[in-house]
Amino acid sequence: MRRFQDCYEDAYERIPAACQMDLHTAIQETQCALNLVLNNKFSEALDLLRPWWKNSMYHALGYSSILVMQATMTFDQRDIQTAMSTIKEALTTCQRFRRRNSMVGSLLNKQSTMQEEEMHAELCYAECLLQKATLTFVQDENMISFIKGGIKIRTSYQIYKDCQNVLNANQEVDGQSNAFRQFEGGVKLGVGSFNLMLSLLPQRILRLLEFIGFSGNRSFGLSQLREGASNHSLRSILCSLTLLFYNTYVSLILGTGEGNLEEAEALLEPYRHKYPKGSIILFYSARICTLRGQLEKAVCRFEECVRSQNEWRQIHHLCYWELMWTHSFQQQWEEAYHYAQLLCVESRWSKAIYVYQKAAILSMMTEEQVKKTGENVVELFRQVEGLKQRLAGKSIPTEKFAVRKSRRYKSSSPVPLVLPALEMMYVWNGFTIVGKRPDFTEALLVTIETAETQLREDPNPSEFHPDDSCLVQMLKGLCLKHLGRPLQAELCFTQVLSSERTIRYDHFLVPFTLYELGLLYKQQGDYSRAAAFIENAKTNYKDYSMESRLHFRIHAALNSLRGSPVSTP
Template sequence: MVSLDGFISWSQESLKQKKMTEDDNFEDALDNVNEADNIIEQGIKIADLSQHLFFNNKFKEAHDLVEPVQNESVYHHHALTALRLLNAVMTFDQADFKIALESGENTVKMCDAFLNDGFMNSLSEAFESNKYKNWSDEKCHALLVRAEAILFKTAALVLSSGTDIFAIANGCLAVRESYKIFEKCSKIVEKKVWKSEFLKNEFEYGAKCGLGVYQLYLSVLPPKIVKILEWVGFRGDRDAGLSLLYESAEANCCRSVFSKWFPMFYFYIVQYFMGTVGEIKGLNCTTTDEHLTQLGNLFKGGAIVEINNAQKCIIQGDLNTAISHLNPGRHSFQNFDHFIYWNLYWCHGMLQNFREAKKYSARLLKESKWSPAIYSYMHGLALLELGEIDEASEIFAKVEHLRQKVAGKSIPDEKYVSRKASAFVDGKSKLDFGFLELAYFFNYTKTGNFNANIVEIWKKTNERRVQNLAADSEEQAIYLFFKGLFLIQSGKPSEASTELKILLKTHKKLKVEKYILPCATVELGNALRIQDLNVEAGKCFDQAKDKFSNYYLESRLHFRCHNYKSILQSATETNM
């Protein structure tokens, strides 16, 4: 094992070789590392430094700082696992998730070796006895890191599984031990006599951060799944989870930056995807918006900050400003570009600037491995909107053959785009509403909630295209669905309710576009919710889940129903 002085010397030399600028304050950071009293404290500070490098677009430097000394302590290796998980989250590449998973497993093994007093064989005994009162500060941190490493492993498993509810639930069950450790750590912190106030502070807010992540994550799951998980000891509570994370965010600890970023991921990505952020009378994320401003000041020009700034603008319907934040190629980590290309495609597409959108779907096809089938379909839609029919047809013909399987199962999104592409190739559909349909599934149509121009340009487009549909075409139902959606966004929820009820009454027996009926039921519930008709709205969300089945993207709609109902519940509690 490298000595403490030897590691500090290596760190200084490493950073000198990379010619870090004075503006980044790395000299001060290294001085801070030099003052560490032991290898665990030093590992915490190195982990924090690598995190700051990462958020400052110095991705390679962050990795190079930690990778050569990953075996120095549980925190050194844990920092490497965190970097690998962040990389996997940005690329959504199965190979990257596998690397993150293996790294997490190695971190757990290091923690087990540090705890080696039969801890693994008598976990409950160790907790219930007073043994932990005599544990060293370092040993307590090995316990905390073990819980986080299991959480990281689970994140890699769950995020790579898509929207499979059962895969997500199984992931939760697999990490029950991690959750229980965080709970015990929150009790240990006050009962143990700490030698180091620094390590006590890091331990206390590390436990709060971990519990906050779990509670926030579990709050997204449907009630039936949550009840099962609560039975085995879990708890899902959005407000409690956010409160714990916000405490950790303000604690000036090595997990503070993560505690500010995770709610951004929750609100700007997960809840936006689920439909409740960026919605009229949707979730409030004021504190997270404030934290984004703080991180923007701390990491000026950082890719993660800019992506979140763009996402916030998308939520607000300000797509032109969002585009200004999405600048590919300005950093050394190419995989961020894929996420940027994705959002640029949708921003330009929702503005009907399909010539620009086409550029970014082409880049995704060329550079990203996530889903060639979905990227091809997106590219074909852009070509179709530009009138390049023959080229679009060629692209659509390839979609079916580009489908992938994860753990032997087809990906629902890919099954959907394959069916749509095949319908075009076979002459069964002109995909007049193809772009809007896919935008709805990824929730980009909701940009019209706060941008009247988007609503108007698409209303006019749809009204023109419906004239070419046969009277008995099932795509008439798609037209009516978007008509109702745009009425909601135009501030006319009562009229939208009427249109959606007509759709549900007159198109009861759709054979191909079956998904329209549950989607229309959800949007009817949303229109009623906006009118404060909460009881009727709740019934619609329940009907959407219980009345319809066996349609593409069913799990996604169930998530949205659950999250809309959580808004109704919050409104009810507020009015009590």
């Protein structure tokens, strides 16, 4: 038993061989496998789970989870197909432990060992359904697969709601077993994640989902995940990782960039001590440094994460993406190019975005620097459209954006894009990060003002000139806002809005500028004016590039304004 406890607590090298697989042992062994994953021992984790994955619901869930994680990071069709067949088998395994009528409500107030197994079977089944839905979205391109994925998500959501009812009905019972506490952790992970995910959706989408039974409450979702993170169950680390992902990625890309970094650091701290070389922990530690503007420190930590393991190179690719951006924020274009090139060669996620990003970075370099790389920038931009892919029958919005921008290079006399790397930096909300560092923001402003001067003095302005000028003004306004010069920032933003009729191609600039002007007024405490500009962007513009991304950000911004004073003196 001591050997098992060692593995359970610290994921040491010694892996026990279970002679029987009751619920308690299955949960412990799955915890041991999770510890191995967090210590970069991915193959060992699979080896531990493999003997029992067709006979134990938790082994099935753990085994399939690792393969699904791998497939969604590689986008390799063979990995996706392997994970899909494993998930189907895992669902079959979980189904064997479910109550025959599959009505979770019938488990209320029943506490025998068999009923505990049934309760856990519902949880494991719901988690496997979510994984299958995720793979369904990335595996096929047709709408039928998209609908099938949606049905699986709805079934999973309903199971979690039923499990929540079971939990509520039994909350007051004294002397709850460890299995019940593990069940509670699983419910909090599922219910919390669903509520948080649904709360992020813009109102027009959420109204449609509410019609078919979905609802999302952000504060409730966050509270459930926080409780789950602190309850010392198998899924505690998964609740923590969900909160970390929300605070370090979702809040930035789909929100206003106001993630709770104090909470993220507090969640990560105990795991940094427990898994000091764990690549997932090192990755989030580096990401927090980036968001705090500690870019030099972030580079060191991402490089340490790359060195920490070689088995899952897809984690390297996540680091390369981050390193590309941390160097871009510092305008270290040769270093940024190095990581963009690695992504082009090694990663399968989105060749179109990687090639566009590489070409955009090269566009920021001197002719001498580009010459040393041996690259042809025009040819790279021309490749982008042919690399576009479709997921769940739809194009990736950032790919569509990259394709549309790169079309300027199709003619025999291409008109170069203006500051394309800084434009993509804005698309990924990178100015929020650079804004933490006045030195790098000032350096970006110099680059932007140089482009502004070149456009103003251009003797033969092209058809793209008005659009390029508006882009430069928007980017300049962002820098000025972060440098604490709001009046100058406002002038830049209003210049874009007053030029709306002259814009021919980049129609996204106006609604995005309205949104940024709204955030500027919010920063100054003028909440009613802020809401008016953001509502204008939401209501009066449609069919422009990156529309869905802006609507996510608008939704987050309006939520943050609710409860604020109507106006200030």
